[in-house]
Amino acid sequence: MVSRSSKRRGVLIGVMLSAVIGGTAQSAIAAPVRDAGDQATPFRKAPMRSTEQEIARALSASLRDPQWRGQVRAAALDTEDVDLQALAGRTAAPEGKNLFASVSAADRRIAGLKGLPASTGSLLRVRLGAPSMRSHLNSDVTPWIAVAAAADDAKSLTAYDSQGHAHAVDTARVPDRPLYVLDIDVTKAHRAGLKVLQKAFADKGLTSLPSKAANSAHAAAAGWWATKVTAVEVNDDQEPWFKGSAEMFSLVTGFGQDGTARVDSVDMPYLDYDGTVYYPNQILVNWSHYKYNLADVVMMEDDDGTNYRALAQAITTALLTVTDQGTYIPLVNAVLSAIPDS
Template identity: 55%
Template sequence: MSLARRGTLTVAVLSLLTLAAGQAAAAPVHAPAPAATAAQGAKVTRIEQQVAQDLARSLSDTGWRSQVRAGVSTGAVELSPLAGRATAPAARQLAATVAEADRRIAGAKGLGLDLGPLLRVQLADPSMRAALDAGAEPLVAAAVGDDHAATVTAYDRAGRTHTLDARTLPAQPVYLVDLDSARTTAAGLKLIGDELARKGLNTPAAQTSPAGQTSTAAAGWWATKVDSIEVSDDEEPWFKGGAEMFALVTGFGQDGKARVDSVTMPYLDYDGTVYYPNQILVNWSNYKYNLADVVLMEDDGDTNYLALAQAITAVLLTIADQGTYIPLVNAVLAALPSSWWTDDPDYVDSWYTLAKNSSGRLNGAAANGWMSVSPYFVQQF
């Protein structure tokens, strides 16, 4: 799925941390840059490409080749367990290689090493199934993160490279090696939440009883619910692997500190499709004011969540509640690793000044999506 608007990540993070006009901009604040470098994110792509080449070479074993063909018959399949169940020496060797690649990817994304299998293999397009079943030799490629790539490198079982047109679906079957982005995104968003909490940000909101006393058992809280949502993109290249969508909601917490809440949106699979999730987007009990901003993003694979968490935390710690929104452009620019200017994570769209009483259709600022929302009271019993 291609929903990204690459090269505009700065806009996404700025909207994440921008506070509404009404006061002159504060003096520049330089946040410490996170440890991750531009090369860090590219590690995932390089690892995927090496695994694609190794998988292609292993397909010289006819029995293992048949097992892979059967494995992808229903969609994406975890590569390490698939190879581990095989008896062919080439497959068993590949299983060990892929398991190590899974661990290296988890490290490159700033996540723990116990996430389990991350790399998957699938047909690039279901229409290739007939040729594959008829005996056509498949090529293997890594799912490319760059939506605007002109070519894609694929490998055959002899290790030779083939340059494929990125905009034309190949006639020859192609296996794509990509990430289980649902698993990595869930772990990454948890890491961001943990990092914010560790720094004293995103603390749970205390509820106030009618008598003015704080209580953890209030009658309920108001929320903004997503009734329907659609994202649009004119280009959807065949070489894209699975992408995971998530939203970042920001505002001032009840304690007066800036906060960010993440919301996973795994159902947003296809462009040009209207979804009706009835999903809670904003829990207003977490926020001091009745305004928040929403940024919709996707992880195409190379996102380093530890670096993202460190960058967001560094900037949030510089923001004080002054009753109005103040842009902290220099602080954000100082915090961003250089790799984020081009690739990861991908900015999709943003919604500014979402209000507690907002309802109806809201178009995104980047004109790449819309959502219909409504106020919703969550009753506590």
């Protein structure tokens, strides 16, 4: 069982895995390596922050239109995360139609800032701040629009009313006034980002992208050893009311059969709630890819502001400087040093 003590954004856990000869069991020791939360700022840095503020102000002003406001309300009550570009693209309400171009441009800008391809599509999402606000969300109320804070320990959020005025919202408690939170679709960005990482690693010869058919044929012919996550639990995630769902993934590093450093990304999208034990039976390490019976794993939670292209470049640059000395050399420090504190 591999466990984490916290699910806060920016927390990294370094794990060394040792293959057990003759089986698929593993021993794992997990210890906190670095917590970037101490250095985190309450909000994402510009220009991503300024882009979200721009759309938040535009959206709050657009809610003066009763027809559009009702459509946003219906969508927020029906869906946990509303695709803002899609909603604005199909409305007949003038204010919503006017908003579409701005949101589309902002989505493209955010994708670029996160190092994602233009094909990623829409990323901005709107959600009701908390379930308790549902009973207060009626046709007579014009909700404020709050921009999600990047740090879990932010003391306040900036919210805009329909007249363009900014308000500080205390994060210590759920406000009585209903408000929408404007945020980035972390799940969508995360999955697109993992593809960016995988391609960048493959381009540098740090991993391979074999077909599923090839994997199945190899396993059927010879079999292979693997380490899997049998059970995993997240404790005390400290996720505040204004945060949406988070995404976790692991970077598995070691030396490939050719003696060069290798890194594989492993998605862990099921880790949503603390106090819950998940039984994914997920393959973490395929030992046939590695020269030694040792590997390092960095488990991390995706930050909304992650630039995947920059992250991939930093990690590949760090790992390409490490050479095989004929015995296993831990690579976790090289990976952690390459990851920006933010």
